[in-house]
Amino acid sequence: MNQVQKLVQDVSTARNRYLDQIANLSEFQARWKPNSEVWNSIENTEHLYWAEQGGILGMWKTLHAIREGEMIRTYEFNNKDLSIEQIVERTWQPLEKVPAVAAPRLGGSLSFWKTSFLNMQNVLEAFAQDLQENELRLQAQHHPISGALDFHQRLEFLRFHIDRHRGQVSQLISTMNSL
Template sequence: MDIIQKLIQDVARARTSYLENIAELSEAQARWKPEAEAWNILEITEHLFWAEQGGLLGMWKSLTAIRDGGMIRTFESNHKNMSIEQVIELTWKTKEIVPDIAAPRLGSSFAFWKSSLQSLQEVLDVFGHDLQEDELKLQAQPHPISGALDFHQRIEFLRFHIDRHREQVAQLLSMMNSSVLKIQEDPDI
């Protein structure tokens, strides 16, 4: 298996794991929040869609521009040869503010956002077939927080980002279950 297909499969596994964790949630459960300013699972899922869609569009635009000569074909970056985890460690604060373009903003049904997030795997698969191995280390479009990344790092970011929010969802589910147990034990709460 080549490097590109392994990266794509890593994203597919992260996506499948995320979607399996939320598959059985009701609309009400997906909208539950432990506090007003926290995102609920529906909002996290919508955010994942917007962030990945923007990342895929940006990668494809960059790749097309590089191939057409409209963008410099460069291998230089402050983050050259770093894993995405190393880049995040260097560039992110503990709690980042989401760029507006990736913020949840439309709401709608939980089923819609789960389906929309799943649909991006097909787009990523096609992109992976288009991308050539000698292009992996070319600088892609910058990430809004981390800055310059190559295509390898941008695809790694998709996996990292889904996994990061899968962990957040696991925490929300744990809090939700704890709240339900407290109510069942003491209906006066």
């Protein structure tokens, strides 16, 4: 297994853990939230879908722009050689505001968003087939909060982001169950 495949497998594992976390929620439970400032399980799942869709689209566009000479091929940027955890620690505030493009906005059923989020794995795997291992450390598109990242870090971010929201949903479920 090469490094691209390993990173994609890590995202798949995180995705499956997240989906397992919400697998037994009823639609009623999925809509529950303790207050208006907290996203419910549907909103978290919709957000993960939009964030991943935008992230993969951005990576793919950037990859082809680099290959076609429309963007500079560079390995030098301020987050070079840092793990995604280190980058988030350096760049994120405690209650970061979600970029509008990744915000939950359509609502709907948990079933729809679970299926949509699961299907992003197919898109990610198709992107990974296009990405060459020697391109992993090329600077990819900027993250709206963290700034410049390379393709390796962007793939790490997908895993990190899913795990972060799995923790939020776990806390939400725990709070709901304690009532």
